[in-house]
Amino acid sequence: MQLYTIGFTKKTAKQFFELLYNHNITILVDTRLKPSSQLSGFARGVDLPYFLENLIQCDYQHALLMSPTDELLSRYREEKDWEQYERAFVSLLYERDVINTIQKDWWAAHKICLLCSEHEPEHCHRRLVAEYIASYWSDVEIHHLI
Numbered sequence: 001m002q003l004y005t006i007g008f009t010k011k012t013a014k015q016f017f018e019l020l021y022n023h024n025i026t027i028l029v030d031t032r033l034k035p036s037s038q039l040s041g042f043a044r045g046v047d048l049p050y051f052l053e054n055l056i057q058c059d060y061q062h063a064l065l066m067s068p069t070d071e072l073l074s075r076y077r078e079e080k081d082w083e084q085y086e087r088a089f090v091s092l093l094y095e096r097d098v099i100n101t102i103q104k105d106w107w108a109a110h111k112i113c114l115l116c117s118e119h120e121p122e123h124c125h126r127r128l129v130a131e132y133i134a135s136y137w138s139d140v141e142i143h144h145l146i
Helices: 013-022 038-043 048-056 070-079 082-096 104-108 125-136
Strands: 002-007 027-030 059-062 112-116 141-145
Touching (some): 013 038, 013 048, 027 048, 038 048, 070 082, 125 141
Parallel strands (some): 002 112, 002 141, 027 112
16 A cells, blocks of 8 residues: 655645646545645645645545644744654544544545644655554555655
């Protein structure tokens, strides 16, 4: 099973939608806590489903259980301690039992891409979500679209 991730920053709308289109993504799963932020530009949660459907025939889902909490995100922004954030976020995924809220057959039947804001996956929670899923489903290959 192929699982993709993408961040919208440092990309034009053209680059972003072409990456999704060229990889045949059928569902974009938004892992952001606040997808309707004004800073999101073309990736604002209120506009993104329309663009995805009409530009590349892709569906959109917001997955709040795959998002950090406000408190966790604020603490990371203040302290800039990635290792602490990573441990806390992965722990949160386990606490929420995210793996039992998603259906493997459904995920395997679609080309899914996890969305967050960060350009590269190294310091982004979408990578942590993808790795969390892969730790349960051994047949998952993760691809980061940059």
